[in-house]
Amino acid sequence: MKVIEIKDLVKIYNESEVKVHAVNGITLDFEQGEFAAIVGPSGSGKTTLLNMIGGLDDPTSGEVLVDGTAMSNLKGSDLTDFRLNNIGFVFQSYNLIPVLTAKENTEFVMRLQGKNSKECDARTEELLKSVGLGERMNARPAKLSGGQQQRVAVARALASKPKFVLADEPTANLDSKSTETLLDIMEKLNREENITFVFSTHDARVVNKARRVITVEDGKVISDERKNGGE
Amino acid sequence: MITAISWKNVWRNKHRSMIVIVAVTLGTVAGVFVAGMMKGWSDQRVDAAIYTEAAHLKVQNPEYLNNEEITYTIPNYNAVKTFIENQSNIEKYTSRTKVVAMAATSRGNTAVTLKGINPDDEKKVSNLYEFIEEDGGSYFDVDYKNPIVISDKTAEQLRIKTFRVTTELIDSLKSLQVPENVLALTQEYEGRRFYSKTKFRKAFESELSKSDARKYGALIAELAKNYQLKAKIVFTFTDMHGDLTYQSYRVCGIYKTSNTAFDAMNAFVLQDDLARVAGFGPADFHEIAALINLDNSTEKVEQLAISTRFPEVNVMTWREMAPDAAMLSDIMDIYYFIIMSIIFLALAFGIVNTMLMSIMERIKELGMLMAIGMNKKKVFRMIMLETVFLTLTGSLVGMGLGALVLKITNVTGLDFSSVGEGFEAFGYAAIVYPNIEWSFFFAIIVLVIVVGILSSISPARKALKLKPIDALRTE
Incomplete structure (x- = not known):
């Protein structure tokens, strides 16, 4: 079942009279439960592509359909609510809310969805245990290491039970051990929850773990390789 | 969750938030205190207007209002009195006779309104008997003929009030361990008599050093004050037959209220x-003053009842007799609102500035919140609540401290005696007992919430204009 359909996506930035084709006619599909990495050098357009898939940026032309819904048809609060209920985000610099604990950060999106305390508590506890932070639920981000913070971010991205998770360079700020742990956790959750994961990365360790690797260069897909069973 | 985040966000930058909270606290304390002081003044003025000067209602001959002729007594007095007696909501009343007279002693003279009263009835309606000065005699509790209660002001005008150094005063100063030079000067003044406090102080203090004058001047002047009780005052007035007549009265009591104008005009003698001497018959009275039960009725209702039944009499409420006090009482709420609004308007600029700084520091975080699904309504609510919490925290502390200050000053009073004569000339007490109604605090809370919401508009607009994608790129 196709979760994401990308049709001839183009993004052109007008920078001081020079047109920059950040994404130049990409067409791609992502099935449910995929664990895919978009790779490419800096400036290749992978983050721009991810932003358009996530509805954070508007394409110049082309279309992104999430579960059959064209993102370009959604505006304002409708688009925000769509992101809330369908897409999970993991950012390079964790972006946790510093005044909230790991548990509160995780359940935040569920609260935005209007879920009750009982439901939030159960899901949050389950997710934080899954990411190995069952004992640190009441710690604030400042008391957690970078790897731990990113694991909370992953738990937060999954809390709302999204259709897919977009992770922009999730391991860029992590050491090897934390990267390894985080990737194991994401892969486990991908399998357990059957949620599609799409990364942008140029980290070889992420590429090795991914079951599908899409290489982007100059805003175009130059290869789309599926691996059987991942590594 | 949004409420919890907003509250926690207030404490992100404790130092910055505390500056705003302390500013709001001080502003609120100042506002509560000023409002309490004004309310105290207003209440004391209204109380004095009703319970000392005018009562709730006054029945008079309508002609008397235009011309204070002795013959303009209340028409059909007995029927009016019986009607008032039978009104269930009129709790107490008293009848008075009035004569405009010229008062004279061997050293001074002045014009006053002599009021003929029955002290027992009068005490039920007017608390003037509570204002008899210390060492100022009594409220008709004497056994000599023709006693009169006059005011401190009248005593001064008739030179019945003197300032002189006596042996007792010198003994008092010795017991108070006053410095030798002050004591020696006081002894030099023994036997000298002054008829005004200002003259006594001017003469006495000119021979003291500035600091001694400041320390002991007022005290010695107060101790030197002396009322010549039993002093004879001769009153000249026109009697009911139109003949000029004379009568002497002996001072039995000196009163002093907070209204110098009232004091200067009124002297009280026994009705009989x-x-x-004036030739009043048993039904000749110039006014009936009445207090009504405000729990069951209003001045207006009772006024209408009497004036409908007796159109030939004039019935005035205290609001008509003391319009200054009535106006003050009516507009006091608006005064509070204006004072607090000005204070919070000034504070709002600081609050807006603090919130803008807070938003500018959190642009990336706001971008993330919008990206993961926090819609604009919720972002606005978060910022608005944060602003309201910031303002409310300071104002709640301020209200607590303000209430404490009012509680203390309500007992101790605030003494404005140094400028008291100016206040009393307008009928306002020199010692104020601030107080405030609880509803005022609720009004402040509402005002604070409104100020918080209005102050949040600019920072919230700033946040709402952000695009998640741009905000996320911010470092």
Whole structure:
């Protein structure tokens, strides 16, 4: 079942009279439960592509359909609510809310969805245990290491039970051990929850773990390789 | 969750938030205190207007209002009195006779309104008997003929009030361990008599050093004050037959209220003493003053009842007799609102500035919140609540401290005696007992919430204009 359909996506930035084709006619599909990495050098357009898939940026032309819904048809609060209920985000610099604990950060999106305390508590506890932070639920981000913070971010991205998770360079700020742990956790959750994961990365360790690797260069897909069973 | 985040966000930058909270606290304390002081003044003025000067209602001959002729007594007095007696909501009343007279002693003279009263009835309606000065005699509790209660002001005008150094005063100063030079000067003044406090102080203090004058001047002047009780005052007035008549009265009591104008105009004698010489009959009275039960009725209702039944009499409420006090009482709420609004308007600029700084520091975080699904309504609510919490925290502390200050000053009073004569000339007490109604605090809370919401508009607009994608790129 196709979760994401990308049709001839183009993004052109007008920078001081020079047109920059950040994404130049990409067409791609992502099935449910995929664990895919978009790779490419800096400036290749992978983050721009991810932003358009996530509805954070508007394409110049082309279309992104999430579960059959064209993102370009959604505006304002409708688009925000769509992101809330369908897409999970993991950012390079964790972006946790510093005044909230790991548990509160995780359940935040569920609260935005209007879920009750009982439901939030159960899901949050389950997710934080899954990411190995069952004992640190009441710690604030400042008391957690970078790897731990990113694991909370992953738990937060999954809390709302999204259709897919977009992770922009999730391991860029992590050491090897934390990267390894985080990737194991994401892969486990991908399998357990059957949620599609799409990364942008140029980290070889992420590429090795991914079951599908899409290489982007100059805003175009130059290869789309599926691996059987991942590594 | 949004409420919890907003509250926690207030404490992100404790130092910055505390500056705003302390500013709001001080502003609120100042506002509560000023409002309490004004309310105290207003209440004391209204109380004095009703319970000392005018009562709730006054029935008079309508002609008397235009011309204070002795013959303009209340028409159909007995029927009016019986009607008032039978009104269930009129709790107490008293009848008075009035004569405009010229008062004279061997050293001074002045014009006053002599009021013939029955002290027992009068005490039920007017608390003037509570204002008898210390060492100022009593409220008709004497056994000599023709007693009169006059005011401190009248005593001064008739030179019945003197300032002189006595042996007792010197003994008092010795017991108070006053410095030798002050004591020696006081002894030099023994036997000298002054008829005004200002003259006594001017003469006495000119021979003291500035600091001694400041320390002991007022105290010695107060101790030197002396009322010549039993002093004879001769009153000249026109009697009921139009003949000029004379009557002497002996001072039995000196009163002093917070209204110098009232004091200067009114002297009280026994009804029978005045009736005898003025020629009043048993039904000749110039006014009936009444207090009503405000729990069951209003001045307006009772006024209408009497004036409908007796159109030939004039019935005035205290609001008509003391319009200054009535106006003050009516507009006091608006005053509070204006004071607090000005204070919070000034504070709002600081609050807006703090919130803008807070938003500018959190642009990336706001971008993330919008990206993961926090819609604009919720972002606005978060910022608005944060602003309201910031303002409310300071104002709640301020209200607590303000209430404490009012509680203390309500007992101790605030003494404005140094400028008291100016206040009292307008009928306002020199010692104020601030107080405030609880509803005022609720009004402040509402005002604070409104100020918080309005102050949040600019920072919230700033946040709402952000695009998640741009905000996320911010470092």
